[in-house]
Amino acid sequence: MKKFSKIAAVALAAISAFALCACGNNGSAENNAANTDAATSGLKAGFICLHDENSTYDLNFINAAKAACDKLGVECVIKTNIPEGQEAYDAAVDLADAGCNFVFADSFGHEDYIIEAAKEYPDVQFSHATGTKAHTEGLSNFHNAFANIYEGRYLAGIAAGMKLNEMIDNGTITADQAKMGYVGAYTYAEVISGYTSFYLGAKSVCPTVTMEVTFTGSWYDETAEKTGAQTLIDDGCVLISQHADSMGAPTACETAGVPDVSYNGSTASACPNTFIVSSRINWEPYFETVLTAIANGENYPVDFCGTLSDGSVALTDLGTAAAEGTAEAIKEAEAKLTAGELHVFDTATFTVNGETLTSYMADVDSDADYTPDHEAIVDGYFNESGDGLRSAPFFDIQIDGITLLDTKF
Amino acid sequence: MSNNKKHEPLFHIVKRDTMTFKKAVGIRLLAIVAALLLCAIITMVVTGENPISVYGTMGIGAFGTARKTWVTLQNVSILLLIALALTPSFKMKFWNIGGEGQVLIGGLAAATCMIKLGDKIPNGLLILIMFVASLLAGGIWSVIPAIFKAKWNTNETLSTLMMNYIATQLVAFFTVLWEVPKGSGKIGIINQDTTAGWLPNIGDGFTGSKYLLTIIVALLVTAGMFIYLAFSKQGYEISVVGESVNTARYVGIKVEKVIIRTVFISGAICGLVGLLLVGGINHTLTTTIAGGQGFTAVMVSWLAKFNPIIMIFASLLIVFLSRGAGEVATGFGLNQSFSDILTGIILFFIIGCEFFITYKISFKRGGHKK
Numbered sequence: 001m002k003k004f005s006k007i008a009a010v011a012l013a014a015i016s017a018f019a020l021c022a023c024g025n026n027g028s029a030e031n032n033a034a035n036t037d038a039a040t041s042g043l044k045a046g047f048i049c050l051h052d053e054n055s056t057y058d059l060n061f062i063n064a065a066k067a068a069c070d071k072l073g074v075e076c077v078i079k080t081n082i083p084e085g086q087e088a089y090d091a092a093v094d095l096a097d098a099g100c101n102f103v104f105a106d107s108f109g110h111e112d113y114i115i116e117a118a119k120e121y122p123d124v125q126f127s128h129a130t131g132t133k134a135h136t137e138g139l140s141n142f143h144n145a146f147a148n149i150y151e152g153r154y155l156a157g158i159a160a161g162m163k164l165n166e167m168i169d170n171g172t173i174t175a176d177q178a179k180m181g182y183v184g185a186y187t188y189a190e191v192i193s194g195y196t197s198f199y200l201g202a203k204s205v206c207p208t209v210t211m212e213v214t215f216t217g218s219w220y221d222e223t224a225e226k227t228g229a230q231t232l233i234d235d236g237c238v239l240i241s242q243h244a245d246s247m248g249a250p251t252a253c254e255t256a257g258v259p260d261v262s263y264n265g266s267t268a269s270a271c272p273n274t275f276i277v278s279s280r281i282n283w284e285p286y287f288e289t290v291l292t293a294i295a296n297g298e299n300y301p302v303d304f305c306g307t308l309s310d311g312s313v314a315l316t317d318l319g320t321a322a323a324e325g326t327a328e329a330i331k332e333a334e335a336k337l338t339a340g341e342l343h344v345f346d347t348a349t350f351t352v353n354g355e356t357l358t359s360y361m362a363d364v365d366s367d368a369d370y371t372p373d374h375e376a377i378v379d380g381y382f383n384e385s386g387d388g389l390r391s392a393p394f395f396d397i398q399i400d401g402i403t404l405l406d407t408k409f
Numbered sequence: 410m411s412n413n414k415k416h417e418p419l420f421h422i423v424k425r426d427t428m429t430f431k432k433a434v435g436i437r438l439l440a441i442v443a444a445l446l447l448c449a450i451i452t453m454v455v456t457g458e459n460p461i462s463v464y465g466t467m468g469i470g471a472f473g474t475a476r477k478t479w480v481t482l483q484n485v486s487i488l489l490l491i492a493l494a495l496t497p498s499f500k501m502k503f504w505n506i507g508g509e510g511q512v513l514i515g516g517l518a519a520a521t522c523m524i525k526l527g528d529k530i531p532n533g534l535l536i537l538i539m540f541v542a543s544l545l546a547g548g549i550w551s552v553i554p555a556i557f558k559a560k561w562n563t564n565e566t567l568s569t570l571m572m573n574y575i576a577t578q579l580v581a582f583f584t585v586l587w588e589v590p591k592g593s594g595k596i597g598i599i600n601q602d603t604t605a606g607w608l609p610n611i612g613d614g615f616t617g618s619k620y621l622l623t624i625i626v627a628l629l630v631t632a633g634m635f636i637y638l639a640f641s642k643q644g645y646e647i648s649v650v651g652e653s654v655n656t657a658r659y660v661g662i663k664v665e666k667v668i669i670r671t672v673f674i675s676g677a678i679c680g681l682v683g684l685l686l687v688g689g690i691n692h693t694l695t696t697t698i699a700g701g702q703g704f705t706a707v708m709v710s711w712l713a714k715f716n717p718i719i720m721i722f723a724s725l726l727i728v729f730l731s732r733g734a735g736e737v738a739t740g741f742g743l744n745q746s747f748s749d750i751l752t753g754i755i756l757f758f759i760i761g762c763e764f765f766i767t768y769k770i771s772f773k774r775g776g777h778k779k
Binding site (some may be wrong): 052053054076077079080081083084085086090093094097098108111112113115116132185187189191192217223248265355366367368370396408409 | 581
């Protein structure tokens with residue numbers, strides 16, 4: 001028995017030694033960024049991500065956060081796998097406790113919890129991507145951010161349309177068979193706005209195109225996205241795109257040899273034969289703007305909406321599957337969009353139940369009854385994410401040419 | 410005798426005589442040390458990080474600041490409460506693995522009251538209704554399989570498990586029904602402006618006030634459950650039914666009644682956890698709000714051999730590992746999966762050592778003495 005007591009004592013000693021050494025070492029966990037002499041160098045920024053780098057959506061944020069912090073010499077702390085519940089609040093206040101000047105959360109469901117944290121830490125600036133409440137919440141330190149990603153999707157749609165035209169010209173399909181498939185997460189405005197702009201982009205170069213959409217009921221469900229893409233392919237869709245965050249749809253396309261327009265970043269390395277292009281939001285300009293503003297003690301927009309011209313909306317390099325002339329077509333449309341000559345949701349380019357839309361009241365200020373509160377049609381186009389409204393998309397109209405296979409989510 | 414020896418297996422497993430407390434503790438400590446050593450080796454080989462600082466970071470993740478400590482204690486309380494809830498069922502040899510669903514349905518009841526009754530009735534009354542609704546919902550959810558078990562001897566392992574899926578789908582349905590904004594699939598914080606139906610903070614102005622209520626409830630239920638199981642007549646009935654249904658019948662215990670009553674208590678406490686999660690902590694409802702803890706609690710209850718006091722330490726260990734794991738992922742830029750591997754190894758050793766405490770392996774040569 002004595003022997004056991006001894007072993008127990010040694011074990012305890014070893015454990016406490018571990019603990020002591022560990023306390024001495026905790027500095028090693030900090031990420032010291034490159035030296036810059038800008039005012040931003042003393043700042044600390046915290047980022048809260050729903051998943052980790054295995055999700056294309058979160059990876060896109062993580063890369064931008066690291067790049068912006070490296071560039072500005074800001075200390076960067078990233079918390080991954082934070083669910084959309086009280087854990088998001090805990091993570092946010094934990095980052096504030098740890099001395100972060102800026103706390104950012106990347107997922108829609110984080111918003112309410114970040115608001116709670118912002119109320120408690122008025123000296124820390126909080127930003128939330130894709131959220132809808134900053135413009136009505138009235139907190140000076142709580143901000144929303146998004147970008148006109150519908151413009152990026154429109155351009156990606158042009159690449160898709162060019163590919164369909166190539167298939168029609170080759171005789172692979174007839175003009176009537178130009179049917180695209182789209183794997184969406186929820187029947188949420190952000191998704192509806194995304195697939196509609198993608199479809200309109202394709203339609204601008206391939207007038208006969210139609211599209212089928214299926215929903216997975218999750219922002220990240222690799223199996224459901226893969227099955228969804230396969231269902232669409234089996235249903236005769238000759239080109240696939242997606243708004244959900246796993247590699248499910250792109251890999252299903254690669255296996256089936258169906259061209260794919262992905263989202264959040266290039267999937268060329270995993271899908272070398274079928275990748276056409278991907279649109280994504282580049283969060284780096286936003287992070288840089290915000291961190292610089294905080295360092296200078298300035299305010300930054302309550303509701304920020306990035307654009308093509310400030311670099312927030314970006315397209316990846318074209319993949320090998322892209323049709324000839326795609327780059328030129330995109331470039332041309334991009335110039336028109338930037339100049340304001342072309343509007344993605346121009347009411348002359350689509351119909352709703354066979355009729356042209358002249359007025360639409362959108363639910364811009366979120367409430368439990370979904371009360372429509374703002375006129376969204378101005379000067380003959382739907383003013384998506386327009387000035388004075390909000391950055392998160394609110395286009396939620398079902399237009400002709402798009403068939404929803406299921407709407408359970 | 411010598412002829413038989415040829416056919417004797419290389420080793421055989423023998424149940425041990427009762428081991429002294431000290432020896433048992435010693436074996437468990439050894440298992441933890443061995444697990445930490447193996448984790449250290451794996452950490453060095455796979456990631457090149459210093460294992461000691463990885464362990465230190467785990468400690469910081471769980472107890473690094475006052476708030477982290479409070480959150481850790483709160484999480485321990487939730488896991489402990491679910492384990493306590495399942496324990497009377499287990500002691501009766503009723504394999505209730507429906508904790509997850511019972512928590513969810515309790516949460517759904519609370520959320521329904523908050524959404525439908527918020528601002529329509531005084532807050533105190535609302536909370537009282539939520540309390541009754543959650544406990545009843547959890548209790549009813551668990552009693553359905555219990556009635557089938559008591560009346561027709563159906564397999565409760567399957568039916569309690571299946572009830573989890575029904576509860577998850579019900580919550581999913583109501584999430585879509587009550588989502589804001591439309592299509593988002595999220596309810597968001599319920600009554601964020603009015604805080605109607607939010608369980609009160611205990612005290613004010615210190616970090617722990619948000620977290621204290623859950624901790625106090627857990628302590629009360631722990632003490633209550635300990636007394637109930639060890640000293641009450643009903644607790645004794647549970648033990649007898651667990652040991653032998655026939656004995657129980659022989660001494661005049663109404664077995665069906667005991668099964669239904671006990672499992673109802675299990676479910677009601679799970680419902681209480683649902684109330685705490687929805688009304689006290691998250692203020693929202695999602696399908697993942699129980700986060701698999703209904704299953705983890707099964708392990709906690711068994712690890713503690715159904716002793717409520719030891720369950721405190723078992724839950725603390727598991728919560729410490731998971732909170733630490735998150736911090737390791739943040740601090741070292743390692744994927745969360747790596748921390749999960751470490752947690753898995755540590756739990757494997759701890760559960761494995763229970764085997765060696767209960768049984769011993771007798772090898773061919775040393776196997777003669779008892």
